[in-house]
Amino acid sequence: MRSSFYNLAFWIILFLPILGCSQESNKKKPRDSNKNIDMKNVELITLGAGCFWCVEAIFQDIKGIEKVVSGYSGGHVTEPSYEEVCRGTTGHAEVIQLYYHPDQIDLKDIIDVFFATHDPTTLNRQGADVGTQYRSAIFYHNETQKKIAEELLNDLQKSAVYSSPIVTEITAFTNFYSAEDYHQDYFNLNGTKNPYCASVIAPKVAKFRKKYAKILKD
Numbered sequence: 001m002r003s004s005f006y007n008l009a010f011w012i013i014l015f016l017p018i019l020g021c022s023q024e025s026n027k028k029k030p031r032d033s034n035k036n037i038d039m040k041n042v043e044l045i046t047l048g049a050g051c052f053w054c055v056e057a058i059f060q061d062i063k064g065i066e067k068v069v070s071g072y073s074g075g076h077v078t079e080p081s082y083e084e085v086c087r088g089t090t091g092h093a094e095v096i097q098l099y100y101h102p103d104q105i106d107l108k109d110i111i112d113v114f115f116a117t118h119d120p121t122t123l124n125r126q127g128a129d130v131g132t133q134y135r136s137a138i139f140y141h142n143e144t145q146k147k148i149a150e151e152l153l154n155d156l157q158k159s160a161v162y163s164s165p166i167v168t169e170i171t172a173f174t175n176f177y178s179a180e181d182y183h184q185d186y187f188n189l190n191g192t193k194n195p196y197c198a199s200v201i202a203p204k205v206a207k208f209r210k211k212y213a214k215i216l217k218d
């Protein structure tokens with residue numbers, strides 16, 4: 001009996017450092033999303049269109065976009081973790097923040113891509129991803145962005161491109177928290193080894209690249 005007890009204690013002590021590293025890797029890590037960006041030459045808009053891995057992968061390809069940061073926006077919890085947001089209790093949406101050069105890419109083109117690369121008619125859902133964290137949302141940073149977003153949404157509604165009403169939320173930006181490091185540049189780093197990337201993101205990116213070849217980065 002005593003021998004079994006000591007054997008158990010040995011294995012617990014042996015694996016404690018491993019468990020600690022695992023827990024540490026899941027903690028929220030501070031990020032400076034504005035690092036190395038000259039904010040005088042770029043503008044910022046925040047977009048939610050389902051899983052931020054998908055949205056990030058698409059907008060990283062567009063010329064005139066300086067940086068894409070995945071994160072959480074629109075909720076009431078400070079510094080939320082991915083696990084908290086996934087539970088749908090923080091009010092946050094999975095989003096990307098786009099730093100773009102307005103002299104190289106028009107905001108209308110950005111929002112056109114936004115509407116064309118997800119389904120803005122499904123409430124709190126994109127494909128198999130269900131929950132308020134996957135809602136379609138445009139968080140505008142100034143009145144010009146608001147006006148352009150509303151005009152494009154109204155044009156889409158009138159053109160009857162979609163058989164159902166558009167439910168995209170257009171609301172003033174209030175907060176943004178960068179997602180954990182392992183979420184950043186996710187598709188580029190995991191595209192060949194993650195089944196979700198291969199089956200969901202890759203086909204979407206391929207379709208986008210074919211349709212919007214003229215605005216892709218070289």
